[in-house]
Amino acid sequence: MAEIIQEEKSKGGKKKAKKHPPHIDMTPMVDLMCLLITFFMLTTAFAKAKVMDIVLPEKIDAPDEQRSTVAESRNVNIILGPDNRIFWYPGAVKPEEYNNNIFPPLVEIDYSATGVRQLLLDKNKTLAKKIADFQGRVLKGELVLTQDSVTGSIRKLKNDDDTGPFVQIKAYKESTYGNFVDILDEMNICGIGRYMFVDITWYEEKMVEIATGKAAVASAN
Amino acid sequence: MPKIKLPTKSPRIDMTPMVDTFAVILTFLMLTATMRQTEPATVETPFSISEKPTPDFNTMTFLISPEGKVFMNMDNGPDTLLKFRPRILDEMGKRYGLEFTDEERREFEKFPSSMGVPIMQMKQFLAGKNAKERDPFQLGIPTDSIDNQLAMWILCARQVNPNIQASIKGDSKTPFPAVKEVLDNLQDKKINRFMLVTSLEAAEINLDEIQK
Numbered sequence: 001m002a003e004i005i006q007e008e009k010s011k012g013g014k015k016k017a018k019k020h021p022p023h024i025d026m027t028p029m030v031d032l033m034c035l036l037i038t039f040f041m042l043t044t045a046f047a048k049a050k051v052m053d054i055v056l057p058e059k060i061d062a063p064d065e066q067r068s069t070v071a072e073s074r075n076v077n078i079i080l081g082p083d084n085r086i087f088w089y090p091g092a093v094k095p096e097e098y099n100n101n102i103f104p105p106l107v108e109i110d111y112s113a114t115g116v117r118q119l120l121l122d123k124n125k126t127l128a129k130k131i132a133d134f135q136g137r138v139l140k141g142e143l144v145l146t147q148d149s150v151t152g153s154i155r156k157l158k159n160d161d162d163t164g165p166f167v168q169i170k171a172y173k174e175s176t177y178g179n180f181v182d183i184l185d186e187m188n189i190c191g192i193g194r195y196m197f198v199d200i201t202w203y204e205e206k207m208v209e210i211a212t213g214k215a216a217v218a219s220a221n
Numbered sequence: 222m223p224k225i226k227l228p229t230k231s232p233r234i235d236m237t238p239m240v241d242t243f244a245v246i247l248t249f250l251m252l253t254a255t256m257r258q259t260e261p262a263t264v265e266t267p268f269s270i271s272e273k274p275t276p277d278f279n280t281m282t283f284l285i286s287p288e289g290k291v292f293m294n295m296d297n298g299p300d301t302l303l304k305f306r307p308r309i310l311d312e313m314g315k316r317y318g319l320e321f322t323d324e325e326r327r328e329f330e331k332f333p334s335s336m337g338v339p340i341m342q343m344k345q346f347l348a349g350k351n352a353k354e355r356d357p358f359q360l361g362i363p364t365d366s367i368d369n370q371l372a373m374w375i376l377c378a379r380q381v382n383p384n385i386q387a388s389i390k391g392d393s394k395t396p397f398p399a400v401k402e403v404l405d406n407l408q409d410k411k412i413n414r415f416m417l418v419t420s421l422e423a424a425e426i427n428l429d430e431i432q433k
Contacts, residue, residue, distance in 0.1 A: 053416055056415070177396070178393030184269070
């Protein structure tokens with residue numbers, strides 16, 4: 001293959017010894033290609049990063065007007081605490097409670113599958129089951145839909161749902177971005193229809209401090 | 222009987238098939254390559270189950286380092302002739318009374334990764350020849366209320382490219398208040414939809430548990 005076939009010269013009377021066809025040494029070329037391949041392999045970004053969509057509630061000047069549209073029993077407040085800890089409490093704290101320094105205790109859970117995921121799935125049974133059934137039918141081929149209409153149908157299921165929890169996520173100032181992404185991810189995993197990220201209030205900060213034992217001194221004063 | 226001695230040849234390996242294979246691999250890599258960008262701060266993105274890929278165009282990415290520094294990156298748009306990057310720089314220059322030369326705009330256009338340079342030092346930054354000369358200027362974009370250059374960048378980027386989408390790339394250990402600051406700035410500019418850059422991770426839910 002790498003040989004050059006030489007034409008026999010018939011001119012000239014001198015009889016030469018038959019030459020071997022000249023070989024081209026490919027080794028340097030191979031070396032060079034090896035180098036280039038290594039270079040490209042190292043500089044190429046193969047796996048493209050993924051993105052997660054999130055919509056934050058618009059900032060409103062009078063936030064109180066929007067409240068109390070959801071039954072309090074469906075409320076789940078999740079608070080991202082310091083040191084990768086996470087707390088939750090049901091319902092809401094009433095003004096007459098926090099004004100009189102009565103804070104409902106927080107329940108500590110964790111980010112694992114048995115922690116917050118279990119809690120949310122428990123609360124979200126009906127909807128999660130509906131979504132899982134729907135996805136199962138699509139996977140089995142009973143329903144033939146495009147990817148877009150699948151996501152659309154799931155969104156519709158979530159919108160129509162009126163039993164699942166209404167999750168409010170609040171971040172304490174010492175929590176990290178990783179916690180934030182984790183909890184939003186849990187919302188997607190559990191198929192929570194209604195969740196939003198809201199600013200933490202002062203009494204909730206206080207509740208976290210009590211739960212973590214930071215405010216023990218402060219409350220004694 | 223005289224023995225016929227064959228000349229001992231050194232064995233030759235025919236490298237040609239190897240070269241062929243290498244050429245194919247090399248061509249493949251060259252054609253599919255999207256260069257990995259060197260970011261001014263190392264960031265390990267958190268994991269999520271989202272499978273949506275990062276859009277190629279019309280994005281501005283805010284890189285938030287574990288120390289809370291903010292860097293920003295935007296693309297040139299689906300058509301390089303749109304030259305979004307230099308136009309954004311021009312807009313910024315107008316607001317801060319700076320005039321950028323063609324040379325500087327070209328440098329800004331081709332700068333490959335995120336930058337977090339205070340606008341007043343942008344000229345020195347762009348004059349730097351290599352990463353060593355440039356890195357000292359990567360201090361993070363100022364976000365404090367007195368000199369909120371981040372808000373200005375967002376404003377200029379949206380003015381030049383109205384379709385631009387915001388994406389946020391943070392480290393798992395980035396303190397949340399730093400992220401909140403960027404989110405607040407974006408919300409002030411009426412951007413309520415964000416993309417959070419994550420790495421893919423599998424998660425399963427136990428359906429039997431639900432049915433129980």
